[in-house]
Amino acid sequence: MSAQCALPRIRAEIEIPGGAPGWLGWLVAAGPDGTLLGAVAGGVPVPGEGELYALAVLPGSRRAGIGTALLAATSERMRAYGATEQRLTLPADPDPSLPFYERSGFVALDGGTRRSRPL
Incomplete structure (x- = not known):
């Protein structure tokens, strides 16, 4: 898992009262x-x-x-x-998760690690 999915980071984010602007x-x-199988985090910062x-x-479980x-x-x-577009940044290029995101409709924004798709 990436640094974004590290338990200390998740715990800290859960404990932020109200979260950051746009944080969902x-x-x-x-x-x-009750076993945790997966997690996702996102927001609408813009x-x-x-x-x-x-x-x-x-x-x-994959x-x-x-x-x-x-x-x-x-x-x-x-x-x-109100989001009409969804974006993500992959940790590396190429990233092992890239085929999943491509099947989900994400395309390269900058020829690198940024991807986007319409919602």
Whole structure:
């Protein structure tokens, strides 16, 4: 997982009263027994532009639709806050998650790590 998904960072962000401007918080996916399977964080820091800050799924739970469901849920949340576009920055170019984001409709913004798609 990336630094954005590190437990100390998540704990600190959860504890920010009201969050940062445009911050929509974390959404999590849990198994039937309550085990955390994945998480996504995002916001709408600029009017009309949703920003995906982190999306992670436990390795043993990948390819089961969890990442797709988390992305869909945070996208709906961003739309409710007026976002018409969604952006993200990949940690590296190329990044192992790139095929997932390409299948989800994200395209390169700058030829590097920034990606975007309409919502």
